[in-house]
Amino acid sequence: MNDADVFGIAGLTLWIGAIATVAVVPIAVAVAWSLVRHDFPGKSLVRALVTLPMVLPPVAVGLGLLWLLGRRGPFSALWEATGIDLVFTAGAAAVAAAVVGFPLATRACEQAFASVDVRYEQVARSLGLSPSATFFRVTLPLAKRGVLYGALLCFTRAIGEFGATAVVAGIIPGRTETLALGIWSRVQLGENSAAAVLGAVSFALGLAAMWAGERWLRSDPP
Amino acid sequence: MRAWIAGILLLSAPGAHGAELVAAAAVSLREPLSAIAREFEAENPGTTVFLTFGASSTLAAQARAGAPLDVFLSADPSLVERLETEGLAAPASTRDFARNRLVVVAAPELETPLEEPTDLLSPGIRRIAMPAAAVPVGRYAREWLAERELLAAIEERVVQTEHARATLAAVSAGNADAAVVYATDARTTRGAKVAFPVPRSEQPPIVYTATQLTQADPAANAFLDFLSGDRARRHLEAAGFEAP
Numbered sequence: 250m251n252d253a254d255v256f257g258i259a260g261l262t263l264w265i266g267a268i269a270t271v272a273v274v275p276i277a278v279a280v281a282w283s284l285v286r287h288d289f290p291g292k293s294l295v296r297a298l299v300t301l302p303m304v305l306p307p308v309a310v311g312l313g314l315l316w317l318l319g320r321r322g323p324f325s326a327l328w329e330a331t332g333i334d335l336v337f338t339a340g341a342a343a344v345a346a347a348v349v350g351f352p353l354a355t356r357a358c359e360q361a362f363a364s365v366d367v368r369y370e371q372v373a374r375s376l377g378l379s380p381s382a383t384f385f386r387v388t389l390p391l392a393k394r395g396v397l398y399g400a401l402l403c404f405t406r407a408i409g410e411f412g413a414t415a416v417v418a419g420i421i422p423g424r425t426e427t428l429a430l431g432i433w434s435r436v437q438l439g440e441n442s443a444a445a446v447l448g449a450v451s452f453a454l455g456l457a458a459m460w461a462g463e464r465w466l467r468s469d470p471p
Numbered sequence: 472m473r474a475w476i477a478g479i480l481l482l483s484a485p486g487a488h489g490a491e492l493v494a495a496a497a498v499s500l501r502e503p504l505s506a507i508a509r510e511f512e513a514e515n516p517g518t519t520v521f522l523t524f525g526a527s528s529t530l531a532a533q534a535r536a537g538a539p540l541d542v543f544l545s546a547d548p549s550l551v552e553r554l555e556t557e558g559l560a561a562p563a564s565t566r567d568f569a570r571n572r573l574v575v576v577a578a579p580e581l582e583t584p585l586e587e588p589t590d591l592l593s594p595g596i597r598r599i600a601m602p603a604a605a606v607p608v609g610r611y612a613r614e615w616l617a618e619r620e621l622l623a624a625i626e627e628r629v630v631q632t633e634h635a636r637a638t639l640a641a642v643s644a645g646n647a648d649a650a651v652v653y654a655t656d657a658r659t660t661r662g663a664k665v666a667f668p669v670p671r672s673e674q675p676p677i678v679y680t681a682t683q684l685t686q687a688d689p690a691a692n693a694f695l696d697f698l699s700g701d702r703a704r705r706h707l708e709a710a711g712f713e714a715p
Contacts, residue, residue, distance in 0.1 A: 315536060319536060319537055320537045334537070334539070336536060336537040336538065337533060337536070337537065337538035337539055338539065419523065419533050419538055420523065420525070421493060421521060421523040421538075422521060422522065422523060423521045424493070424521055434524075434525075436640075437633050437634065437636065437637040437640065438498070438501075438524075438636045438637070438640060439636065439637070439639065439640025439643055439644065439660070439662075441644075
């Protein structure tokens with residue numbers, strides 16, 4: 250395996266992780282905020298559903314996505330009409346990464362919002378700030394570290410995604426082969442040293458990301 | 472939501488220049504097909520061939536699930552026939568291009584003698600690597616073992632592997648004691664040793680078939696013609712494949 254392959258695989262992995270994170274975080278923020286600040290019927294069920302992709306076997310998530318995104322699934326007419334054909338593309342890998350990263354981002358955002366004192370929001374409202382201005386100018390800045398930490402967790406989970414991705418994106422070198430998929434296919438081929446190179450790259454990326462997170466996003470004393 | 476759509480469009484956008492072919496092939500074709508694809512690219516500037524290898528059965532299932540594949544090179548013609556019946560492969564493009572044979576391989580440190588088929592029953596052979604019967608080499612190996620009336624006796628010692636190369640890798644690493652693999656695969660490793668070849672008269676017919684998927688890039692046809700040509704044949708023969 251040459252260096253260009255390693256860089257290609259690592260680059261694709263980071264790119265997929267970044268797309269997944271950018272897509273997931275706004276949704277995670279919205280869901281987490283509603284869960285923390287609002288009461289509604291079925292809240293515990295929503296919480297359970299949010300966590301589900303984290304506890305389901307990733308291949309089961311992949312199977313579900315294959316059905317939802319595929320040509321024979323419930324949205325086939327929509328995919329047909331819009332020309333979106335994601336199955337077995339890097340786009341499908343990004344969707345899989347986003348789905349498994351979502352619970353981590355949401356849980357971290359929930360904790361972040363829960364730690365924001367409601368009184369700051371009440372003061373802002375009493376001084377005439379609209380609810381959305383209160384959220385963006387008071388709540389979100391106070392929860393910033395936690396939200397960013399959630400984004401980082403989502404990103405690291407996304408770049409390590411294997412099971413769901415293998416099912417819905419396949420392993421097409423140069424197209425959908427991420428680090429995790431590349432390690433698996435090389436182990437299957439008995440190319441253990443090439444697998445170890447990709448394993449080392451995964452280790453370095455994971456360590457760098459989590460270290461950065463611990464250093465800059467969790468340095469607050471509790 | 473906008474980020475979602477932008478990201479998805481970026482990731483699924485086709486390449487801006489030249490033809491791009493995705494060829495899904497039986498993993499046993501790995502080395503010769505990689506060489507053939509490089510020569511084809513050199514002869515057709517601007518064309519890029521992406522190769523994806525796996526069990527032919529897995530690749531056929533991916534084609535069925537909508538994988539954007541242009542050509543499919545199967546170690547089992549019946550998988551291609553099924554895709555044709557389903558309208559996913561173009562029958563006019565289908566051609567046989569190589570043949571293979573089976574050999575029995577042994578782990579490098581195996582102490583039990585393994586010289587003839589009945590030796591597979593000896594207690595020293597504790598694990599036999601073999602893919603599921605849906606995988607071509609798994610089916611061929613089972614057919615031969617069943618013919619020799621050995622299959623039932625060894626069934627409980629079978630450790631299931633993913634595809635032909637993974638079967639060989641399991642034996643090379645010593646994780647399995649023996650396996651029935653393709654003769655061409657056995658040549659690619661210095662780990663597993665050929666214990667004995669399956670006798671000519673008992674060999675199941677192993678034919679490699681290539682086809683173009685119905686929504687393939689127009690360059691797929693040229694690639695299939697190249698695959699049937701003399702230069703490709705030399706690569707296949709150098710790897711130990713026989714003419715169809």
